[in-house]
Amino acid sequence: MKQIAGINDFVVKFANVNGTGSASANHLFAKSIFRMGIPVSPRNIFPSNIQGLPTWYEVRVSSKGYLGRRGGVDLMVCVNPQSMEKDVASVEPGGYFLFDNTKPLAPHLKRDDITYFGVPLTQMCMREYDTPRLQQLLKNVVYVGVLAALLDIEFPILKNLLNDQFKGKEKLISSNVHALEMGYQYATENFQCPLPIRLESGGNVAPHILESEHILMNGNTAVALGAIYGGATVAAWYPITPSTSVVDAFAKYAERMRIDPGTGKKNFAIVQAEDELAAIGMVIGAGWNGARAFTATSGPGLSLMSEFLGLAYFAELPAVLIDVQRSGPSTGMPTRSQQSDILAAAYASHGDTKHVLLFPATPRECFDMTVQAFDLAEQLQTPIIMMSDLDLGMNDWMSPPLEWDDDYQMQRGKVLDADGLEEAKDWGRYVDVDGDGICYRTLPGAHPDRGSYFTRGSSKNERAIYSESGDDYVQNVDRLVRKFETAKSYVPAPKTHPPIKVKKPKTKLNLGAVFFGTSASPAYEAVETLAEMGYGIDTMRIRAFPFHESLDQFIADHDRVFVIEQNRDGQMRQLIMNECQIAPSQLTSVLNYSGTPITARSIVRQILEALEAKSADVVSLHPETA
């Protein structure tokens, strides 16, 4: 049998039962690899359940720094008998299967193209620890010890991590270290260590990764920090996975960083609302009054917020909404990732509405874009919706460190204070003085007899006086279109990369790929793989809606553009078609909507299929580039 081999390049997957404490052991495993300076991306694949159902944790190790899912499993660590059959089947030929052999493996689970490592985990822990709780918890740590031997994890790093985790709790540290050692020893005594797949500090890791001082953090924490640094003072929310940890983290940091030193009082307010309608209502009320406010939610909450989003759009009030997307309705797959709220968010609400969307792809961008979202909301006087997802929000990502410019000034937009109102000759709330569609706001209480107005939807004239005149309405909503045009120059521009050199091109077509958010990492990986196979593909990563002009140009410059995203209906493709006057035949969807993040392999396969099937009948409009 040919075993899978390679240094710093493999996928390990853990099959556990949820509620058994496996998450922290699996995290320990992933973090130790990170501390060895090797690119790693862990992912929790968990059920909507508190205890007893199967849960998985997938760890991708990649010397090239690919952080998306690759597809396939090289080493399976299976401690859940419920899912064992499926888990055995999912291992790549030549791969490895580590399991608890306290009970012998059922004969039908024997494959002859993979290598098995049986470790009597339950038995060892029963012998060693006297309480059921310890037996259960430390079993997870024992298999991390086994993996340390099999994969060559540096043992002192593991110990340091335990020291950090249980700071001051000596007993916990020593019992955990003991469990690690027990697993390590069992492996060295019984198996040939290390395996052909293994880790090596530094090893073949790309130099630019080795040099940078990466951090490991999840997107939701980064968003929370962005809200702290961006000056958010009011957070209103209703708990919903996978967005809950945004406000949890905001609360944690705010309790540390936002307590007035003199009085001990809070320079922030957090309200757990009765539902999402109320949550966004509170945000809008606070924004109307000039505070920076936000909410975090997921698909079902976004639906409930849609009436208020329409009001905020027409009444031109700032609001920041973090949408951590998941799959479908509450009884959809609430703990699975998707990018499937794109259209619902872009056109949320009644009447002619369009919203500004941001698409972060890394924790660093979650941080930067959250800060920017607060600026944009006030500059553009409209809701800003940040489209994160479960994969980005809840999983740990290796990311460049967060950076802060101490010279940053909050961009509060066009707000007239008392002095401004005194100076303004002829103020009207919805008069487009500057021609950019953005008018001058005033805040309640600013001036004794100037600047007050009645905030309402669209039945008003330029001076915010009640009006049902068709002309007034048209003038107002046409100005909102102008404002949306202005927004294009405010929002983050898309990212492109210099084209990859392809040695022996297999196609004359000029190919492009467009993607965003968590589809980006596996997309970049797929594009590099395809380049090696002879298909050069230019890329553009979208970072905001309204789309930048360069997107139109990018699409026009290519014979065929793949739109890579994680939903069934190709929502970004639809949005592009709608907004950019693009013929549908120019855009080909590359999709995944199974609930687990899209893999590089699946992207490669879909693009190859599409090219083989269609390349014959597409006429190249552009000269060859290679």
Add this chain to the structure above:
Amino acid sequence: MSYLKPKFRHPNLPTNALGYTVADYEGSISTLCAGCGHDSISSAIINACFQSSLEPHKIAKLSGIGCSSKMPTYFLGKSHGFNSVHGRMPSVATGASLANRGLTYIGISGDGDTASIGMGQFVHLIRRNVNMTYIVANNGCYGLTKGQDSATADLGSVSKYGAVNPFDGIDLASLAMLQGAGFVGRSFSGDKEQLEPLIRAAMSHQGFAFIDVVSPCVTFNNHQGSTKSYAETRENLDAMPLDFVPMREEITTQYDPGTTQGVTLHDGSVIHLHKASHEYRTNDRTAALNAVQMATQEGRILTGLLFLDPNSQNLNQNLNIASKPLNELGKNELCPGSRVLNSINEGLR
């Protein structure tokens, strides 16, 4: 006040302590039906704010959707207003009050806006004790959508189209008391002697103050058989009169000993309740609920200050939020800076 320009005033118009005339508290011309109860509530608010010498620009008025929710256009033209969405004004008011605790908030809603689509937000607004005055203009029907029964329509009340309401009405004042509101009153749009001091007292209360105002809809619910018509309401009114003396103002009226009960609000204002018309103490929630229940059973509409807890803690106090309004905090107070961020980075390696 430095921005206030002296302007010509009719020398005979009375002014309040701030030098404002009642005209400074008015709004645009009402577009409601002539005789609509809601217009009387607007003028009671105008008079109440004038008499209490509130700075108009320091008041923010919010509403939901309905004829009643249009009212804020017709009073306090110098105040900012927010006509939000149907039944959701409570959440907007909550956010606004958290963002700027320095303003006085007045919320205007209807019985449809509050007791049906907005019931959830209303109850939670009370539970959180947001510092505001919340007035429901209660006409037992949906005026703006042309007269459908609302959830406060009384059992047996006959609609304009002849249908008899088969459901028990929701009593918002009892609900507010049950849910812990610190200030609960009921009044009638046609009783300005009672309504004005009640609104003044509510606006002085430091916490959630609720007033249910029976406010007949002349167009859809003022016929015979309706329990919320002018005639029926006047007929059954059991009004408990009161006077309001704001803080710093001297008590000039002489009351015969034993005839009034004085209640002091947190800001030092005093409400004088005329004892002849009530048998329970307003600080007793259970007694208040009983009194309302008894009156309802006898077909009477008990109005006046029903319940008061002058010391209730409002949302900003309960959350221990800074005294400086959150919307005035700047970068220095809000942004921890690069050094802190670097140490956070360090913890993530």
